[in-house]
Amino acid sequence: MRKPYLGLAASKIDNGCGDSKTLNFGLWWRTIRDIPPHQLAARVEFEIKKRSLPQLPLSLRYPLALGKLLPTPTLRQGYLKELELANNRPSVNPSADSYTFTFLNQTRELDFPITWNSSSYSRLWQFHLHYFDWIRDILLVAYGQGEIDSYSLGKLQHLISDWIAANPLYSFDGWHPYTTSLRIVNWTYAIRAIPSLGNSAIATSLWHQLNYLHRHKEYFAGGNHLLENLRALIIGGLNFSHPHAETFVQIAVNQLSQQLSKQILSDGCHYERSPMYHLIVMNLVAESVACLWSAGWTVPEIILDYLGQMLQFALGIRLAQGTYPLWNDAAYNGVQSLDEVTSWVSQLLGNKAEGRRQEAECRRQKGRGRRQSAGGRRQKAKGKRVWLVTDALHQKLLGAAHTSISTNEQAKPNISQSPIGSFPEASHFGRNTLLPKLSEIADFSSAASSAPSAPSAPSAPSAPPAPSAPPAPSAPSAPPAPSAPPAPPAPPALPASVYDLHNWDTSCFPDSGYYILRHSNGIELAFDCALPCPQELPPHAHADCLTIDVYFQGQPIIVDTGTSEYTAGDIRDRERSTLAHNTISIANQNQSEIWGSFRVGNKAQPFNIQSGNSQDWQWVSAAHNGYTQPPLNTLHHRWVGLGTREIVIIDYLETFLDTNYISRFHFAPGLVLNYHPDTEVYECRLEKTSVYFKVLGLATDDEVQWLDASVSQSWYAPEFGQRYPRGILEVQGLLSTKSKVVCLVMKLDSQPEVTWRYSESQGVLEFEDKRCLKWSFQERCLSMDN
Secondary structure, three states: OOOOEOOOOHHHHOOOOOOOOOOOHHHHHHHHOOOOHHHHHHHHHHHHHHHHHHHOOHHHHHHHHHOOOOOOOOEOOOOOHHHOOOEOOOOOOOOOOEEEEEEOOEEEEEEOOOOOOOOOOOHHHHHHHHHOOHHHHHHHHHHHHOEOOHHHHHHHHHHHHHHHHHOOOOOOOOOOHHHHHHHHHHHHHHHHHOHHHOOHHHHHHHHHHHHHHHHOOOOOOOHHHHHHHHHHHHHHHOOEOOHHHHHHHHHHHHHHHHHHHHHEOOOOOEOOOOHHHHHHHHHHHHHHHHHHHHOOOOOOHHHHHHHHHHHHHHHHOOOOOOOOOOOOOOOOOOOOOHHHHHHHHHHHHHHHHHHOHHHHHOOOOOOOOOOOOOOOOEEEEOOEEEEOOOOHHHHHHHHHHHHHHHHOOOOOOOOOOOOOOOOOOOOEOOEOOOOOOHHHOOOHHHOOOOOOOOOOOOOOOOOOOOOOOOOOOOOOOOOOOOOOOOOOOOOOOOOHHHHHHOOOOOEEEOOOOEEEEEOOOOEEEEEEOOOOOOOOOOOOOOOOOOEEEEEEOOEEEEOOOEOOOOOOOHHHHHHHOHHHOOOEEEOOOOOOOEEOOOEEOOOOOEEEEEEEEEOOEEEEEEEEOOOOOOOOOEEEEEEEEEOOOEEEEEEEEEEOOOEEEEEEEEEOOOOOEEEEOOOOEEEEEOOOOEEEEEEEOOOOOOEEEEEOOOOOOEEEEOOOOOOEEEOEEEEEEEEOOOEEEEEEEEEEOOOOOEEEEEEOOEEEEEEOOOOEEEEEEEOOEEEEOO
């Protein structure tokens, strides 16, 4: 018997990094060949300036970085007036000896004056230090109390002034365009909430940062980074009453329209295909809209159309617990909750319908608008009244937008806009579930409340960026053991009313490649058959094509790994690897050539995507080409189906090389599978029931095993800075030069009694009640036979 092909370097590939830890010119070529020349040129220009300008004296740095700089204009009167705190403290306490910061679940106490850049910080933690996102947390507390306390006011004054003194122009990371963008927005909210902060020094620094950002947008990165630049230029530019500032705003608005037409797919998903970054982008667009309306500007229809489409996508991927699948780079503490973002965005769009009745007849508002107040009035959702709840800062932004729309009859600047086609009404298995009325949108997490709640907990930090110059990969080492508490907190119990409010219709997003099959009994089966990333923008891609997630009544059962850090190394490699996802690895290889921290060579492309209803089953099937190149020449096609109490996963593998395969299903922390040898079934006990697993189609050399959390080397990373050990159900074996089919049957409440037959690319799965699933593989497509 021939020895099976096990990959190029098993010791390296096992940690999910392939052969990426050696200097490989072919890998470099496959990484950069998809990047447009203008984007590569912009990267080279950025790196040259980043290294050379800081070496120049400030007298030369200013004209080279800022161009012809005008004197600092006066602040715009009335802009974001609703953010102002009622009682401003006139005095400022002396600075504290130290200040405590917590980012990415890591807490540091820093002496004052602050060391803003240190090799002891991770790059991502240092970025967060320069964001000043903690300003939002201070404002939320102040809005709840009705005033800002003296300690918080002093912290704001002293740390902003200290940053200005310690970070001269073009010193990094403080002047990275991404950190500059977030800081501009946060400082703007601070000086509008506390006018005493808008002194000459701070206003001048903001003006310089705006001029710098206008000339140094991240065209070399694109994606969410460029959108953050544009939000900052809009919100920060509106701060100043000057034609030069209005030029910044108008250019940014026009570019935002253009970028949204490029970055938002037809089904409403952001093209980086990360649910976390989708929410980040939706939130930044909404904040831009609210601030434009506050200043009396007209917002192009194309921006509002795309914002509405993004809202529908976000509602469609919402799981019963108010979370979303952790696909690609995603974590729950990288952005505010899905319910928070969708709640305030829905109110923002509703405000426009309320404030400007003539626009209610526009195509975008037909069938969606109803009267809503900025603070969130009670809405009807599926016949029940609930409260739309949003945090205090977003409530203030809603108030600013609403007041301006109601009192301004004429639009100020006339911003050009591009045409947009009609909104696609995607059919989900014959049922249109993509376009709920805004009046039916509710914050499900607060469904049981009967009155507006107090301001929510401080907002999560903004999502971290992809650093501009990731360090070179280090030498390979064994993957680290998970370091975290043994299990994450259990999700809170959901009130019965939540299940009445939750949309249990299946969500089908064929342009993004995301599908969530749902049944009203509480089963949710999420299937990812998406491209890993835009061809020219790979930083947040994972090798996860055809992965699945399974939830029952909000409780996670099988879930992807998530993302705990962005630092290059073994943890980052493993979290992006195919073996860290609920799919199949061939010859210990990754489907896509992920390497470094944010790089990808060859990218797996999904194809033959089909979906539908058949014999009381909802199903989706797809294949990918990640293993079709020599020497593997292997095809992986997966069919997933959701019945009334069952889930079926059929994997079809076809190869022209003797090799091995590994199929993994990563379970939520705390779950344990018990094996029943008499029926060859694994049982997982949940709170109110059990779910059973049976693997079919195995050959003599195949092996199924449960690896518990102590030996699996798998972890769940729902947040940056957190990793929780968990168990794996693993199926592995050998592939010979012919087709192979492996089937996993999951069933609630009772063990599955099934009969499995397969021969010559045709199969039948028969259940105890005589229901049958018949399928065949023809023309590289796995499909159901009626």
